[in-house]
Amino acid sequence: MATVSLKNVDKSFGNVHVIKGASVDIADQEFVALVGPSGCGKSTLLRTIAGLEEVTGGEIEIGGRVVNNVSPSDRQVAMVFQSYALYPHMTVRENMSFGLEVTGHPKAEIAPKVDRAAGILRLEELMDRKPKQLSGGQRQRVAIGRAIVRDPGVFLFDEPLSNLDAELRVQMRVELALLHQELSATMIYVTHDQIEAMTLADKIVVLHGGVIEQVGAPMELYDRPANDFVAGFIGSPKMNMFAADVAAQAGWLSNEASSAVKFGVRPEHMVRAGHGLAGQVFHVEHLGGQTLTHLKLASGHEFVLSEPGAGGDAAGDTVHLRPAEGCLHAFDANGLAVR
Numbered sequence: 001m002a003t004v005s006l007k008n009v010d011k012s013f014g015n016v017h018v019i020k021g022a023s024v025d026i027a028d029q030e031f032v033a034l035v036g037p038s039g040c041g042k043s044t045l046l047r048t049i050a051g052l053e054e055v056t057g058g059e060i061e062i063g064g065r066v067v068n069n070v071s072p073s074d075r076q077v078a079m080v081f082q083s084y085a086l087y088p089h090m091t092v093r094e095n096m097s098f099g100l101e102v103t104g105h106p107k108a109e110i111a112p113k114v115d116r117a118a119g120i121l122r123l124e125e126l127m128d129r130k131p132k133q134l135s136g137g138q139r140q141r142v143a144i145g146r147a148i149v150r151d152p153g154v155f156l157f158d159e160p161l162s163n164l165d166a167e168l169r170v171q172m173r174v175e176l177a178l179l180h181q182e183l184s185a186t187m188i189y190v191t192h193d194q195i196e197a198m199t200l201a202d203k204i205v206v207l208h209g210g211v212i213e214q215v216g217a218p219m220e221l222y223d224r225p226a227n228d229f230v231a232g233f234i235g236s237p238k239m240n241m242f243a244a245d246v247a248a249q250a251g252w253l254s255n256e257a258s259s260a261v262k263f264g265v266r267p268e269h270m271v272r273a274g275h276g277l278a279g280q281v282f283h284v285e286h287l288g289g290q291t292l293t294h295l296k297l298a299s300g301h302e303f304v305l306s307e308p309g310a311g312g313d314a315a316g317d318t319v320h321l322r323p324a325e326g327c328l329h330a331f332d333a334n335g336l337a338v339r
Helices: 043-050 092-100 107-120 136-148 164-185 194-200 218-223 228-233 244-249
Strands: 004-013 016-026 031-035 057-063 077-080 152-160 186-191 201-207 209-218 242-245 262-265 272-285 288-295 302-308 320-323 329-331
Touching: 004 043, 016 043, 016 201, 016 209, 031 043, 031 194, 043 057, 043 077, 043 152, 043 186, 057 262, 077 136, 092 107, 092 218, 107 136, 107 164, 136 164, 152 320, 186 194, 186 201, 194 218, 201 218, 201 272, 209 218, 209 228, 218 242, 228 262, 228 329, 242 302, 244 262, 272 302, 288 320, 302 320
Parallel strands: 031 186, 031 201, 077 152, 152 186
Antiparallel strands: 004 016, 004 057, 201 209, 242 262, 262 329, 272 288, 272 320, 288 302
């Protein structure tokens, strides 16, 4: 079973403490996304699982075995990098075969593994081409194929789609989801793109400053963020945040939220009202099937209202808003959610 368990993992580079007591359990065949802003430690955490970085403290278990002192080649993991890392002088077939050849696998065993991976990734017609003859999406499929032939227990992806254009990213997201279903493999996926995380992952791990802020299913993090950081990071456009006095003046507060000092409401959970919080429109974004209306309150706070359709507001218009029922999020002085 390809389970992965991190127990109080620490990683420091000199005096810089990058990972701080990270603990998370990843089940067999689970797809887990590590997300967070740049510099939060997500790629470093992935590299410690791969064995490319030694941990400073704590334990990493793969398949129930502590692997802190196990070499990367013996951890039963395969890593797919952002940069593809293909050998330019080798064909697709040679790139996919090379890792098995250098570890001493017989050619009679390598060929069927490569052919199987090529079939899964629809690479059959590209096997004699070199990387310079491939598109970005094709190169990334070759890099994934090179991982598949190793038949690992765990696949590790380090922002594999970030070099692709928007259309290819959408296509590759679908292909990765189907690949996970077909291989029934454990996958750990690092990304700064929360849309990738929300659409691909069974479970999301949110990191901030080397600390795991919350672990949960995508919609659990979206609907019940543990703190104001997770609330602001998960969701696009980001959650509208404002001080308690703004909510009080709008008449939005209830007794249960008495310990809250900050509130949030998602742009798609703001609704128009006949009275209440008044904002002046200063910018409108028409996205086809969705309209984002940017408003400024008298207090200087800015809000975003997200609505389906084309929208009819113009700069200078006044819009009155309230949160949809049950959609107001409250946070205390430490940033923790008040339920």
